[in-house]
Amino acid sequence: MSYLTYVGKRLLQLLPVLFGISLFVFTLVHLIPGDPADVLLGQNATPERVKVINHELGIDRPIWIQYLHFVWNAFHFSLGTSFDNKQPVAQLIAGRLPATLMLLSGGVLLSLVIALPLAILAASKRGALRDQMVRAIPIIGLGMPQVWVGIMLILFFGLRFRIFPVSGFGDTFPEHLRSIFLPSLCIAILLSPILIRSLRASMLEILDSDFILTARSKGISQTRITFIHVLRNAIIASVTVLGVNIAYLVGSTVIVERVFVIPGSGSLMIDAISRRDYPIVQGVTLFFAVIVVLVNLITDLVHAALDPRVVLK
Amino acid sequence: MKSNRTLYAGVGMLGTIVLAAIFAPLITHFDPTEQDLMHTLSGPTALHWLGTDSLGRDVFTRIIYGARIDLTIGILAVLLPFVIGVFLGLVTGWFGGKFDAFIMRIVDTVIAFPFYVLAIALVFIFGPGVKSIVVAISLVGWVAYCRIVRANVLVAKAQDYVHAAILTGLPTRRILRRHLLPNVVSQAIVFSMSDIVLSILAIVSLGYLGLGVPIPTAEWGSMIQEGQPYILQQWWISTIPGFMVVIVGFSLSLIGDGLVARLER
Numbered sequence: 001m002s003y004l005t006y007v008g009k010r011l012l013q014l015l016p017v018l019f020g021i022s023l024f025v026f027t028l029v030h031l032i033p034g035d036p037a038d039v040l041l042g043q044n045a046t047p048e049r050v051k052v053i054n055h056e057l058g059i060d061r062p063i064w065i066q067y068l069h070f071v072w073n074a075f076h077f078s079l080g081t082s083f084d085n086k087q088p089v090a091q092l093i094a095g096r097l098p099a100t101l102m103l104l105s106g107g108v109l110l111s112l113v114i115a116l117p118l119a120i121l122a123a124s125k126r127g128a129l130r131d132q133m134v135r136a137i138p139i140i141g142l143g144m145p146q147v148w149v150g151i152m153l154i155l156f157f158g159l160r161f162r163i164f165p166v167s168g169f170g171d172t173f174p175e176h177l178r179s180i181f182l183p184s185l186c187i188a189i190l191l192s193p194i195l196i197r198s199l200r201a202s203m204l205e206i207l208d209s210d211f212i213l214t215a216r217s218k219g220i221s222q223t224r225i226t227f228i229h230v231l232r233n234a235i236i237a238s239v240t241v242l243g244v245n246i247a248y249l250v251g252s253t254v255i256v257e258r259v260f261v262i263p264g265s266g267s268l269m270i271d272a273i274s275r276r277d278y279p280i281v282q283g284v285t286l287f288f289a290v291i292v293v294l295v296n297l298i299t300d301l302v303h304a305a306l307d308p309r310v311v312l313k
Numbered sequence: 314m315k316s317n318r319t320l321y322a323g324v325g326m327l328g329t330i331v332l333a334a335i336f337a338p339l340i341t342h343f344d345p346t347e348q349d350l351m352h353t354l355s356g357p358t359a360l361h362w363l364g365t366d367s368l369g370r371d372v373f374t375r376i377i378y379g380a381r382i383d384l385t386i387g388i389l390a391v392l393l394p395f396v397i398g399v400f401l402g403l404v405t406g407w408f409g410g411k412f413d414a415f416i417m418r419i420v421d422t423v424i425a426f427p428f429y430v431l432a433i434a435l436v437f438i439f440g441p442g443v444k445s446i447v448v449a450i451s452l453v454g455w456v457a458y459c460r461i462v463r464a465n466v467l468v469a470k471a472q473d474y475v476h477a478a479i480l481t482g483l484p485t486r487r488i489l490r491r492h493l494l495p496n497v498v499s500q501a502i503v504f505s506m507s508d509i510v511l512s513i514l515a516i517v518s519l520g521y522l523g524l525g526v527p528i529p530t531a532e533w534g535s536m537i538q539e540g541q542p543y544i545l546q547q548w549w550i551s552t553i554p555g556f557m558v559v560i561v562g563f564s565l566s567l568i569g570d571g572l573v574a575r576l577e578r
Contacts, residue, residue: 013421020422031438139570143510143562147521147537148555155544155552251427255518269430270522273437285434289425296425 006304006311010297017293025286026070029278030063079283084275089283093265099169100264102180103253107187112238114188115195120226120234122196123203134196141193146252150186150259157182167261183260190252194245195238202237206230236306243299247292320571326564330557334380343371345378345531356547366539366550375531376554382532384561386443387513390450395505397451398458399498403489405459406466406497416459423456432515436524443526446519450512457508458501465497499576506569510562517558533558 001009061069073079079089122134154166170179206212207230215225242249254266261267265284272280304310333340348368355365363372405413423431432449439445469475474496478488519525520534528535533554540550 016418017421017425020418021425024422024426028434028438139566140559140563142507143514143559143566145514145517145521145534145537145555145558147518147534148551148558151537151541151544151551151555155548159545247424247427249427251429254427254429254433255522258522266430269433273433273524281434281437285426285430288427288430292427293425 001311003304003308003311007301010300014293014297018290021286021289021293022071022074023067025282025289026067028285029282032278074286079286080279082272082280083277084272084280089279092268092280093283093287096263096265096268099176099180099262100253100257100266102176103183103187103257103262103264104249106180106184107191107249107253107256108242110184110188111191111195115192115199116231116234116238118192119196119199119203120230122200123207123230124222124226126204131200134200138193138197141189144190146186146190146255147259149189150183150256153182153186153189154260157185169262179260180262183256183262186256186259187249187252190256191245191249194248195241198241199234199237202241203230203234206233206237236303239299240303243296243303246295246299250288250292317571317575319567320575323564323567323569323571326560327568330380330561330564331384333377334384337374337377337381340377341371341374343374345370345375346529357549363549363553364547366536366547367543372536372550372553375536376533376557378531379533379536379554380557382443382526382530383513383516383534383558386446386516386526387509387561390447390512390516391454391505391508393447393451394454394456394508395458395501398455399462399494399501401455402459402462402501403466403494403497406463407470407485407489407493413463420456420459423453426453428453428511429515429518432519433522433524436519441519441524441527446516446525450515454508454512457504461501461504462497465500466493469493469496499572503569503572503576506565506572510565513558513561517555 077090079093081088082092118134118137122131125131157164157166159166164182165175165179166182168179170176212225212229215229253264254269256262257264257266258270265287269281269284272284300310348370349365352361352365353367355361357364361371361373363376366372366375401416405416431453432446435449435452436445439448475488475492478492483492516525516532517534517537520532520536521538523535523538525534526532536554537551540547540552540554544551
């Protein structure tokens, strides 16, 4: 199989998933008891007005036409308008995107800074004390509630030492960077146990492989082997592990944004829930799912480009 | 021997919390929802071991009663997905074909949604409450069991004991239930231990966001949220409920690791 065939096959696999996602997100709003018109009109609801609103929202048309309409609009980045302030949902999400993206990339960066050295340390001497200590991290780390980690960070860094702002996003770019540090660290603390666990395993596999044995027999020093041969492969492994966990990562940002009062897309969704602003909830859910699918696609394609064995399988 | 120690340590820790939750009324004589507005935000005293919260409720009492809610929902929310997932994994792995392809596409779709986003959206539909949480977690959770069991069935199908069972002419249902299931279910059981942790984390997060168990019921997530404004003076109100989750997670990890070591022998 050539790389192009692989790409084609991978794109084809996308279709049923995108169909499933769109169907679910479309059904989401229809499962909610009561009429959206009642939410929009509140106490002013009269049968005539409800009828007008239903016509505006297209709810009086057959369900399959509504679905096709929904998909057609979604392809044109049209996700409806917010019930609350009548702004287009796509525009609202786009406005909140920079904060979420900064938080995501900061979290990924910091978690690699934490996880990579620890994984290398653990794998370099299997079964030693340092290996066992690193292996204990996931056991404790995976049971920590996201909100709790956030509050502990606020408690120790923000309030006791007063180094970083404990909430908000600031107005200028340097302020953004400073505000995003603690939330990113929070994400890193949640993500690195998962990374450490998978990276340690793939590191051990790399160390056991033939090319490392060859390198050793050629008399290359252990340090050089670790940093040149192992690290390079470990970074490829990290990309795959991050891709697999992107859904978990995105889900965590929703909660972390809330704890640190970051105006990201996750906060947008949670605020919309209390106001029962259906189009926003629907739009953000669709947006996040599509992001996850796309990131998975990109990870797979990059992985296959870097490691030809994937394509052959 | 070492695996037994891990297992017993985990069971011991979790067992202590479970016993405290069951016999909560014997350990503390306070009511978890009873307010005492004359004594709000008090520090630890002989009467209130962990002080009181902003409504004068005893924090220690609320933590113990919170264990009741969080552990019960946490375990409930894993039972249903376990049964559904294991069943579907067995069937899809064994028969393959169109049904397998169909279920796998559903699996792909569910995986595409970030868990918390999906859970929040589902709780939004069904309205906050215990039932919604269990339904939301179940709708997402079965996928992991299905994939684990399906992968194990695919491996087991090629093994001699299965061929032998087919050749002796046993009915398919009997092969699946008596021969295949015991061999493929162990990994799912081990996973269910960490899955309970995940579902407790989800309950706590939803509680924090105000989408979980309705207040004033004592629940760890809403306790963390209620204590957050007082984090500087009364840090324990938010800290200790979260720490309880960490202990529960730790003990379940130990149980899981102990089970792995036992099963591998």
